[in-house]
Amino acid sequence: MRIVVLVSGTGSNLQSVIDAAATGELPVEIAAVGADRPGTAGIARSADAGLETFVVDFKDFATRGEWDAALLAAVQAYTPDYVVSSGFMRIVAPSFIDAFPGRYVNTHPALLPAFPGAHGVRDAMAYGVKVTGCTVHFADAGVDTGPIIAQTAVEVLDSDTEESLHERIKVAERTLLISVLKDLAAPFN
Incomplete structure (x- = not known):
């Protein structure tokens, strides 16, 4: 199964995919890794692993539509x-x-569907939940909507800060993403 991975930041989830693919645990070919801005650690991780990379910098386009079209063309090329x-x-x-x-x-x-958007961890803590977690889903045109593939719960500890909780969620997210990708890859093998 060929995948293109899109990142904006450090690429910690991406690194787990790179590692699992390299060991054969995950039967996927990472065709390329793309980012929406230059200089991301995710692109550096990918280059270090010998993967093809591309950047479609949002700032390089006069309109959102031009950026959207360029991103689509870049991904489709793989x-x-x-x-x-x-x-x-x-x-x-x-x-x-x-x-x-x-x-x-x-x-x-x-x-x-709880806590969509860019601040899911912060919003969950502000609401006072005792359990949060991570989701892998098929994206649709909404913000963090679309059919849920899998989820993992993570307990919110009394001692948690947003950062400590987010780090524990990232660990669960990496495991969940690898599991989902394995399931998606099964028909290709």
Whole structure:
């Protein structure tokens, strides 16, 4: 199964995918890793692993539509079976979703449909939940909506800060993402 992974930041989830693919635990080919801005650690991790990378810098385009079209063209050039949004902090256009129907996988650090958006961990803590977690789902045109593939619960400890809770969620998210990708790859093997 060929995947393109999209990142915006450190790429810690991406690193788990790279490692699992390298050991054969995860039967996928990472065709490329793309980012929405230059200089991300996720792109550096990918280059260090010998993977193809690309950047479609949001700031290089006069309009959102031009950026959307460039991102779609860049991803389509790698003919992925699935596109994995792993910490990719941009909402893609409906045309992108339509190009990969049921094949655009997103990770989110909360138990959707609760706490969608860019601050799922902060919002869960502010609400006072005792359990939160992570979700892997098929993205659609909404913000952190779309059919849920799998979830993992993470207990909120009395001693948690947003950072400590987010770190524990990231650990669960990495395991969950690998599990989901294994399941998606099964028909290809």
